[in-house]
Amino acid sequence: MTDPEWPSIFDGHNDMLLQLAELPAHEAIRQFLDGRGDGHLDWPRMRRGRFGGGLFAVFVPPANDRSPLVPTGTGYDKALAPAMGAAEAMPRVMTMISRLLRIEAASEGRFRICRSVADIRAAESVGAVAAVLHFEGAEAIDTDFEALDVFHAAGLRSLGLVWSRSSAFGEGVPFRFPSGPDTGPGLTEAGFALVAACNRRRIAIDLSHLNEQGFWDVARTSDAPLIASHSNAHAICPHARNLTDDQLRAIARSNGIVGLNFANYFLRPDGGLGADTSIEVMLDHLDHMLSIMGPDHVGLGSDFDGVRAMPAPIRDVASLPALPQAMQARGYDAATIAAISRDNWLRVLEATWGG
Structure with missing residues (x-):
């Protein structure tokens, strides 16, 4: 595979809208x-x-989370962020959705909000960027799900039940290293109802940031493939945000996907932020996930614009081809590179959304 043949990349997570909302x-x-x-x-x-x-x-x-990373001797800990209600979340949510809609309107067809895999393929066919609206945390959604209906009509097709804080629906994992993901109680009654509401509307449910008890609650009640959009292998980096081998197996059994997170502190075995992080550690996580899940259940979930510290070869989105190039050097064949880079995401989203 030569450089011009690198596959296009479909990425499971970015926070660009958060950055643009500040302008x-x-x-x-x-x-x-x-x-x-x-x-x-x-x-x-x-x-x-x-x-x-x-x-x-x-x-x-x-808004006011100033709790620091606290050294623990073997790593660090950070308390869960304060809970947030819908009244606080809604204005920021509306601003970010507006940014997405206005970018599409101004782009002259170069950027398209997509509500189906057919939409994604159509965007790709003309060289447009295909954008899927995703919520990282459901704080803006009421427990009667009236807002969910409106957001779905606006294009919402993927929802993370929680971020790393408690909500009406469940509890996220803290930023803690080393730690397993079993850090608190599972879904609330409203959380189970939200899973069912997403299943009915064919909205993908994202398990990144959800603690282990919540993960298993979703796994036993959802009828959709399990998705962790931006998480890594706990066996390589024992961070609370990463997934155990049992969780990886459950995602594969469901025909789901895990997107490799590019953040150093979710990659490095020492949990560090060091700028000397090699791209090789990204491949170590991919190797491990492939060995547990097989080649059909691994993708990418960069966390671009959500984290700063990434392996040096990945400076920004323009440097993304460095990753398939490194996969090739590690011995991955062309089909596996294409599956990780794009194809697995489209297959899982089509299975979730239908037609």
Whole structure:
């Protein structure tokens, strides 16, 4: 496989909308379409990096969360962020959805919000970026799911039940190293109802950030493939955010997918942030997940614009071809590279959304 043959990449998670929400709307649109001076994602760099599309997250960060990483002797801990209600979350959520809609309107067809895999393929066929609206945390959704109906009509097709905090639906995992993901109680009654509501609407359920008890609650009640959009192998990096081998097996049995997270502290066996992180550790996680799950259940979930510290060869989206190049050097065949880069995501989303 030579460079011009690298597959287009479908990415399971980015936080670009969070970054653009900090700018006035007209400036956010201009910077996305013409190029930003910082961050990881914009349209010119997406094209250079063969970025075909992905899940674009709406995430509301804690307003007053100043709790630090606390050294523990063997690693670090950070308390769960404070809970957030719908009234607090809704204005930021609406701003980010608006950014997505306005970018599409201004893009002259170069950027398309997609509600089906047919939409994604159609965008790809004309060189447009295919954007799927995703929520990283369900704080803006009421327990009667009236808002869910509205968001679904606006294009919501993927939902993370929680971020790393408690909500009406369940509890996330803390940023803790070393730690297993079994850190708290499972889904609430409202959380089980939200799983059923997503199943009825064919909205994908994302298990990244959900603790282990919540994971197993979803696994035994959802009728959709299990998805962890941006998580890694706990056996390689024992961070609370990463997945145990039993969780990886359950995702594979469900015909689901795990997207490799590019953040150093979810990759490195020492949990560190060091700038000297090699791209090889990304391949170590891929090797492990492939050995447990097989080649049909592994994808990419970069966390671009959500984290800063990534392996040095992955500076931004324009440098994405470095990863399939490294896969090839590790001995992955062309079919496996294409499956991880794009094909597995499209298959799982089609199985979840239908037709």
